Amino acid sequence: MKFIPVNTPLLNGNELKYLTECITTGWISSEGPFIKEFETKFSAYIGQKYGVAVSNGSAALDIAVKALGIGTGDEVIMPTFTIISPAQSVVTAGAIPVLVDCSLTDWNMNVTEIEGKITAKTKAIIVVHVYGLPVDIEPILSLAKKYNLKIIEDAAEVHGQTYNGQKCGCFGDVSIFSFYPNKHITTGEGGIILTNNQAIAERCQKLRNLCFEPEGPRFVHYELGWNYRMTNLQAALGLAQLEQIDSFLSKKRQLGEFYQKELSFLKDEGFLLPEKSSAQAENIYWVFGLVAPSEKEKEGLIDCLNQNKIATRPFFWCMHEQPIFKQMGFFEKESFPNAEKLARRGFYLPSGLGLENDDLERVVSVIKQYKGK
Structure with a gap:
């Protein structure tokens, strides 16, 4: 595989x-x-x-x-x-x-x-x-x-x-x-x-x-x-x-649109998908992130993807929860609930420019099988 x-x-x-x-x-x-x-x-x-x-x-x-x-x-x-x-x-x-x-x-x-x-x-x-x-x-x-x-x-x-x-x-x-x-x-x-x-x-x-x-x-x-x-x-x-950046951007957006279409069902199950656009721009999809409805759901899906030799990467960890900054006396008793939710439940799927269509289809297929779709 x-x-x-x-x-x-x-x-x-x-x-x-x-x-x-x-x-x-x-x-x-x-x-x-x-x-x-x-x-x-x-x-x-x-x-x-x-x-x-x-x-x-x-x-x-x-x-x-x-x-x-x-x-x-x-x-x-x-x-x-x-x-x-x-x-x-x-x-x-x-x-x-x-x-x-x-x-x-x-x-x-x-x-x-x-x-x-x-x-x-x-x-x-x-x-x-x-x-x-x-x-x-x-x-x-x-x-x-x-x-x-x-x-x-x-x-x-x-x-x-x-x-x-x-x-x-x-x-x-x-x-x-x-x-x-x-x-x-x-x-x-x-x-x-x-x-x-x-x-x-x-x-x-x-x-x-x-x-x-x-x-x-x-x-x-x-x-x-x-x-x-x-x-x-x-x-x-x-x-x-x-010299190739325009074609790279086009491919990134195609990748994002593919995931959006094929994984839209996850919204009904409590997942957050990237917004397709804001008032100022269309999404460029540097990475395609998912935010699971719970940490347990996140870990279960990541384990399934890993077992199928599909890599994922967790979202950033919040600055106010970084151990090194805590040791230095920063951010005592500070809490930022939105960021904490993203950090704990968020991860992103394979999103690189070198991905082939077969790769993307396999990622989606594994997720659908995991969710019984």
């Missing part, structure tokens, strides 16, 4: 051609020409002036937080339902994450809760687009203007998604993307920082490269940064992937 992974990337364009060029020319490090080309073309695709390619999405968040001057004692509002990376970047900068719950419809942060969390210490809001639909960002931009706050837009999961016709990733003072293999386009590992602000872009470029000074002795440093550079090999892969 063939194993069906949660994700398989699709590498059927110019990936091999560009990687071969890197090897034959010897440009494999962070100094090669594909890096600038990838930065320029990806930032133009999203609609930002400047792109700074880095080693991964978490590195992009570290740099974004420091580039905006967020530090000790500052508060940063963010969702509790997300991967740990945004909170980790805030905490390691010495700042304080302030959490909001999510919606049970689009699974994104509940925008109506944000203003009540703003204090004199609030420095920024991290907007994380989760799983396929964009955050309703216009009200957040209004709050940022009203209270003079910075916006970090984490668009790692929504390559090519739009909000009212504009690309996600063009709204933040700083926006970040990840190019991990499960994303719509991949560089293996990798990320990028986007901004329209030249000074911020130059600051990010410096921070990703150990804060080398532009002038003076090379190995004399006046502040600390990171070695978070992207390699020419990664950028070559990313460029080939970017």
Whole structure:
């Protein structure tokens, strides 16, 4: 029986051609020409002036937080339902994450809760687009203007998604993307920082490269940064992937529509399926998630899929329930019921671009058999 992974990337364009060029020319490090080309073309695709390619999405968040001057004692509002990376970047900068719950419809942060969390210490809001639909960002931009706050837009999961016709990733003072293999386009590992602000872009470029000074002795440093550079090999892969992004997005939506049609019966049994659209966008289906009516039902279905060699992945675990943050004294007695429900009952099905139609049909068939359909 063939194993069906949660994700398989699709590498059927110019990936091999560009990687071969890197090897034959010897440009494999962070100094090669594909890096600038990838930065320029990806930032133009999203609609930002400047792109700074880095080693991964978490590195992009570290740099974004420091580039905006967020530090000790500052508060940063963010969702509790997300991967740990945004909170980790805030905490390691010495700042304080302030959490909001999510919606049970689009699974994104509940925008109506944000203003009540703003204090004199609030420095920024991290907007994380989760799983396929964009955050309703216009009200957040209004709050940022009203209270003079910075916006970090984490668009790692929504390559090519739009909000009212504009690309996600063009709204933040700083926006970040990840190019991990499960994303719509991949560089293996990798990320990028986007901004329209030249000074911020130059600051990010410096921070990703150990804060080398532009002038003076090379190995004399006046502040600390990171070695978070992207390699020419990664950028070559990313460029080939970017050339195919429209077809990738089309395939993702076809995948989502197939699951929606074939698994709609689950709604009658208390499951939540992804919303097909919001007022601002059609779902891009980075992953196809299911939220079971109970933890027991979730585990039973996952066990059945695993027995049939079909992989699944649990939803994110809430930030306010992360043991490491509890140990550090954060989020004492805080509760966010919507996020807790998603974290406990949610998981996603194989959703990668490399899936074949037979794979999708087998996933659906196993679920139907399990449910007696």
